[in-house]
Amino acid sequence: xxxxxxxxxxxxxxxxxxxxxxxxxxxxxxxxxxxxxxxxxxxxxxxxxxxxxxxxxxxxxxxxxxxxxxxxxxxxxxxxxxxxxxxxxxxxxxxxxxxxxxxxxxxxxxxxxxxxxxxxxxxxxxxxxxxxxxxxxxxxxxxxxxxxxxxxxxxxxxxxxxxxxxxxxxxxxxxxxxxxxxxxxxxxxxxxxxxxxxxxxxxxxxxxxxxxxxxxxxxxxxxxxxxxxxxxxxxxxxxxxxxxxxxxxxxxxxxxxxxxxxxxxxxxxxxxxxxxxxxxxxxxxxxxxxxxxxxxxxxxxxxxxxxxxxxxxxxxxxxxxxxxxxxxxxxxxxxxxxxxxxxxxxxxxxxxxxxxxxxxxxxxxxxxxxxxxxxxxxxxxxxxxxxxxxxxxxxxxxxxxxxxxxxxxxxxxxxxxxxxxxxxxxxxxxxxxxx
Amino acid sequence: xxxxxxxxxxxxxxxxxxxxxxxxxxxxxxxxxxxxxxxxxxxxxxxxxxxxxxxxxxxxxxxxxxxxxxxxxxxxxxxxxxxxxxxxxxxxxxxxxxxxxxxxxxxxxxxxxxxxxxxxxxxxxxxxxxxxxxxxxxxxxxxxxxxxxxxxxxxxxxxxxxxxxxxxxxxxxxxxxxxxxxxxxxxxxxxxxxxxxxxxxxxxxxxxxxxxxxxxxxxxxxxxxxxxxxxx
Numbered sequence: 001x002x003x004x005x006x007x008x009x010x011x012x013x014x015x016x017x018x019x020x021x022x023x024x025x026x027x028x029x030x031x032x033x034x035x036x037x038x039x040x041x042x043x044x045x046x047x048x049x050x051x052x053x054x055x056x057x058x059x060x061x062x063x064x065x066x067x068x069x070x071x072x073x074x075x076x077x078x079x080x081x082x083x084x085x086x087x088x089x090x091x092x093x094x095x096x097x098x099x100x101x102x103x104x105x106x107x108x109x110x111x112x113x114x115x116x117x118x119x120x121x122x123x124x125x126x127x128x129x130x131x132x133x134x135x136x137x138x139x140x141x142x143x144x145x146x147x148x149x150x151x152x153x154x155x156x157x158x159x160x161x162x163x164x165x166x167x168x169x170x171x172x173x174x175x176x177x178x179x180x181x182x183x184x185x186x187x188x189x190x191x192x193x194x195x196x197x198x199x200x201x202x203x204x205x206x207x208x209x210x211x212x213x214x215x216x217x218x219x220x221x222x223x224x225x226x227x228x229x230x231x232x233x234x235x236x237x238x239x240x241x242x243x244x245x246x247x248x249x250x251x252x253x254x255x256x257x258x259x260x261x262x263x264x265x266x267x268x269x270x271x272x273x274x275x276x277x278x279x280x281x282x283x284x285x286x287x288x289x290x291x292x293x294x295x296x297x298x299x300x301x302x303x304x305x306x307x308x309x310x311x312x313x314x315x316x317x318x319x320x321x322x323x324x325x326x327x328x329x330x331x332x333x334x335x336x337x338x339x340x341x342x343x344x345x346x347x348x349x350x351x352x353x354x355x356x357x358x359x360x361x362x363x364x365x366x367x368x369x370x371x372x373x374x375x376x377x378x379x380x381x382x383x384x385x386x387x388x389x390x391x392x393x394x395x396x397x398x399x400x401x402x403x404x405x406x407x408x409x410x411x412x413x414x415x416x417x418x419x420x421x422x423x424x425x426x427x428x429x430x431x432x433x434x435x
Numbered sequence: 436x437x438x439x440x441x442x443x444x445x446x447x448x449x450x451x452x453x454x455x456x457x458x459x460x461x462x463x464x465x466x467x468x469x470x471x472x473x474x475x476x477x478x479x480x481x482x483x484x485x486x487x488x489x490x491x492x493x494x495x496x497x498x499x500x501x502x503x504x505x506x507x508x509x510x511x512x513x514x515x516x517x518x519x520x521x522x523x524x525x526x527x528x529x530x531x532x533x534x535x536x537x538x539x540x541x542x543x544x545x546x547x548x549x550x551x552x553x554x555x556x557x558x559x560x561x562x563x564x565x566x567x568x569x570x571x572x573x574x575x576x577x578x579x580x581x582x583x584x585x586x587x588x589x590x591x592x593x594x595x596x597x598x599x600x601x602x603x604x605x606x607x608x609x610x611x612x613x614x615x616x617x618x619x620x621x622x623x624x625x626x627x628x629x630x631x632x633x634x635x636x637x638x639x640x641x642x643x644x645x646x647x648x649x650x651x652x653x654x655x656x657x658x659x660x661x662x663x664x665x666x667x
Contacts, residue, residue, distance in 0.1 A: 057625050082631030094619050095626035097569075099576065103555035106640050111631030119640040141583065155630070291590055307594030313618075314591035317611045328595035354614060369595055378594075 002026035003191050004050060004163055009064035010215075011045060011054055019045040021215040022064070027191045029162065034206035035195040036225050038387045039359025042215040043195040044090060047165045050193065051087045052078040069162060083112045086161035086190075090168050090358065090385065092148040093311070101127070101143070102136040105155045112159065126158035127151070129184055131177075145172035145310060145381075146277025146412075153181055157188055166194040170201070171384045172310075174276040174412045197387050198413055200227040224388045230414035235422040239266025242406035243288050243305070243376050248297035250283050257283045260297065263425060265376065265406040270398060272417035273410045275427030281410045282310065282380055284427070288408055289378040303375025308368075310381045312361040315353065315368045322349040324364065328372040339371035340364075342397065344390075358385050366394070373404065380410045395420040437645060438557040440652035445544045447656030451663025452540035458529070460663075461536040465491075468543035475550030479579060483546035491539030498531030499523040549578065560642055573623075577616065584612055 004027040011020040019042050027033060027050075035043050048054040052073040055062040066073040069084045086108070089095050098104040105123040114122065127133045130150040135143065143151065149172045156164060164185055170178035178198065182205045185192045193210075196202040203209065204227070211218045211225070243265045250258040257280040265271050265288070273281050286292040287299055289307035306328070309315075318324040326336035337349055343363040348356070353364055362385055369377065379398075383391050391413070398407060398420050411417050417424055445468075452464045472480055472487075503519065505526025512521035554572040558565065588608050589599045599605060627633075645653075 051629055053625055053629060057628060077633075078628045079631050079634045082629060082634065085629075087626075087629045089622070089626055089629075091622065094622035097573070097623065097627055097630075098555045098558070100553070100555045103558075107632075108630035110639055111634055111637050113634070113636040113638050116638050116641050119638070123640075141579070159630075289594060291593055304596060306596065307591075309587070309591045309594060311587065311591075313615060314587050316615070317588060317592070317607070327592070327597050354618070372596060374596075 003029045004066070004068045006046075006049070007065045007067075009046075009049060009066060010061075011049060011063070012061045013045075014059045016060070019215050020049065023212075023215070023217055024064075025210065025217065027163065027193065029191055030189055031207045032186050032192045032194070032205055034199065034202040034209045035193055035212060036199055036202075036209060036221060037195075037212035039197075039385065039390065040357045041213045043212050044167050045215075046212060047087065047167050047193060047195060049073070050163065050165055051085050052076060052081045053087075079111070082108065083159055084161060085163045085165060086156035086159045087165040088152055088156045088167060088169050090171070092145070092152045092172070095152055096140045096148065099139055099141065100136075101132070101138050101140060101151050104140060104151060105158050108155055108159050122158050122160075123154075126154040129157060130154045131180065144278050144282075146174060146177060149173055150177065150181070153184070157184065160188075161190050164188060164190040164192045166192065168195055168197060168385060170196065170198060172277070172381070172412070174274075175201075175414055177277055178412070197383070197385060197391075198415070199225050199388070200230075200415065203227050224392065228415050229418075231418040232414070232424045233272070233418060233421050234424070235269070237264055237266060237269070237423065239268040239406065240302075241266045241300075242302045243408070244300045245284070245287060245294075246298050246300070248284075248287055248294035248299060250280075250287060250292060250295055258287065258294075261427075262297075263288070263408075265408050267375070267406050268403050269422045270402050270407040270409060270420055272421035272424045273408060273427065274412065274414065274417055274424055277412075279427035281427055285378050285380050285408060285410045289376070301376060304372065305376040305378065306369040306372050306374035308365060308377075308379045308382055310384060312358070312365040315361070315365040319352055320349065321345065321351050321353050321356070321364055324353050325367045325371050328368060335371055336367075339367040342370065343367045344393065359387065359390065362386055363390075370397075370401075375405050377405050377407045378410075379407070381412065382409065383411060383413045383416050391416050392419070436652055437560065437643070437649045438552045438554070439560040440645065440649040440656070441552055442548060442557060444652040444656040444659070445548050447659035449541045449544035451659040452537055452544075454660065454663035458533050458536065461533065461540055465536050465540040465543060468540055468547055471547045472543055472550060475547070479582070480546070480550055482578070482582065483550060484543075487539050487542035487546050490542055491535040493535075494538050495531040495535035498534060499527035502527050502530065504530060556642070565637070580619075581612055581616065584615055588612070 006023055006025050009020050009023045012018045037043050045054055049066050056078050096104055097107055105126055106119050109119045109122055127136055130153050132150045132154055135147060153169060170181055173181060179201050182201050186205050194202050209221055211221045241264050245263040247260040247262055249260055275281050287294055289305045291307055322333050322336045325339050326333050329335045340348060343366050345363055356364060448464055452461050455461050500521055505524035507525040508522050509525060510523040514520045558569050558572050585608055592599055
């Protein structure tokens with residue numbers, strides 16, 4: 001008997017377009033289903049419908065039926081489905097309730113009425129499973145993106161659900177961490193629906209694949225979503241050096257993050273900076289862009305540097321997208337509109353940045369730094385939440401403009417690194433990059 | 436010290452400051468709380484201390500101009516419609532100082548609560564009104580969260596070559612910060628619901644019992660209220 005059944009589900013958000021159109025599917029206990037599709041195609045909405053959050057939390061027009069564990073999600077509150085269903089949301093920063101990791105993982109168990117004596121051991125077991133037991137007493141605010149994503153995964157696994165819904169669970173994890181997370185979900189014994197924009201590892205683990213585009217389930221997966229092999233580029237450093245880090249060190253308080261690291265990026269080359277979570281990639285990127293000053297060593301830069309943050313939510317300062325992009329060029333709206341068109345956002349000029357989808361926000365952020373045409377462009381995880389065809393577009397755009405500047409790309413996405421970069425630099429030993 | 440007795444002690448000191456009617460008593464309580472706040476993380480305590488001391492100072496400065504008390508005039512200014520003659524008397528200064536110190540003491544007690552207490556353990560310790568305690572803990576996190584968001588927005592702007600300087604520059608960040616916190620609140624509410632928040636029959640992880648220090652803190656907190664009402 002199916003654990004979950006979706007029958008003829010159509011859904012529109014209040015005042016919005018139809019996010020899901022006549023979707024029908026059944027999920028069997030213990031199976032792993034990869035949910036692929038373009039940004040804005042309805043993947044997150046389908047996961048929310050399976051958790052009962054659509055329509056209970058979001059409102060909107062709902063037609064059809066969703067049953068999970070024999071319960072009609074329209075008749076049962078999402079909180080009452082919790083435990084049967086557990087959801088890991090796309091943005092780990094926005095789902096942490098408590099300030100310390102241990103309390104965060106215990107929160108769901110307490111809500112479900114777990115016997116008090118079992119709460120702490122189960123939370124510790126889940127943290128250990130995701131390799132984050134050492135973080136138990138750390139403040140959530142001090143975790144890196146990847147560490148926080150592990151903690152959020154532990155929070156869902158601790159509930160021992162029958163249906164595990166994972167919305168881009170590896171977007172901030174290094175390749176090893178991503179593989180371990182998917183494997184862990186598979187081993188949990190729950191039916192797993194995992195939405196991903198880095199399909200390689202998910203497809204390896206999945207029993208079957210669903211492809212959702214424009215709210216409809218399609219029968220075939222387009223070629224762009226099929227797994228590709230990561231090829232680590234190995235060109236020699238070249239071009240007029242525009243940024244040079246000489247044995248730089250940096251520590252946050254007493255915690256050293258970067259120690260005696262050297263790196264050079266020349267005009268015309270694209271360098272990918274890879275390495276495990278917490279190994280200092282973002283700190284190196286900020287040092288290169290001049291957002292941090294090294295505590296030892298020195299950084300030499302030539303020309304204007306621009307830095308793209310991991311978090312597209314930081315590019316929502318103005319009321320219109322063209323004005324947002326124009327900030328970097330003294331309010332020149334013509335240049336801003338050209339930059340928006342370059343990233344596929346032509347015609348979005350007057351839209352409020354907060355009305356954009358997460359994928360569109362990513363592109364807006366990219367336009368906001370590309371518009372300045374910097375000599376040194378530093379991109380921190382530019383493919384987070386970006387679907388494979390958009391990654392191809394981004395790689396093509398960066399390659400087309402490569403000769404104009406030096407480009408440093410921090411990424412956990414080795415396939416993208418292989419496609420865009422001339423060479424790869426790791427924050428750890430080279431062998432670890434390919435492991 | 437456990438967070439619940441510590442919160443009670445801080446509340447007792449704040450109540451004593453409100454109940455006391457001698458300037459020296461309120462000043463002593465404010466001084467003690469100021470020293471306690473200095474134990475907070477250096478990066479975060481500045482905002483709270485500036486807020487607490489600044490609001491107390493503002494009350495001290497404004498009070499003589501908006502009240503009409505006393506006969507020992509120290510300064511006499513122009514006559515303004517509605518307000519009357521602007522003057523400053525010794526009694527008004529005394530009242531301004533008293534009220535300013537009271538406000539400072541209460542604000543410092545809150546600062547110590549926000550800076551030093553483990554809010555997670557406080558929520559977990561709440562045997563009743565857990566929802567209210569959680570709401571207070573989440574509200575307390577608003578200030579550090581806004582600090583972090585402001586720093587992130589400012590960094591992203593610097594990454595585009597836009598420097599945020601001066602009061603006007605920082606003021607432009609207020610609207611996006613507010614909009615961002617509303618968006619986050621919605622996401623957080625959704626995540627909490629998905630994790631079963633609000634279901635009947637919730638339990639709590641076992642917590643350690645109170646130590647002798649905790650019991651002493653509770654006693655001291657209650658005593659502070661009584662002493663403030665009767666003798667200070």
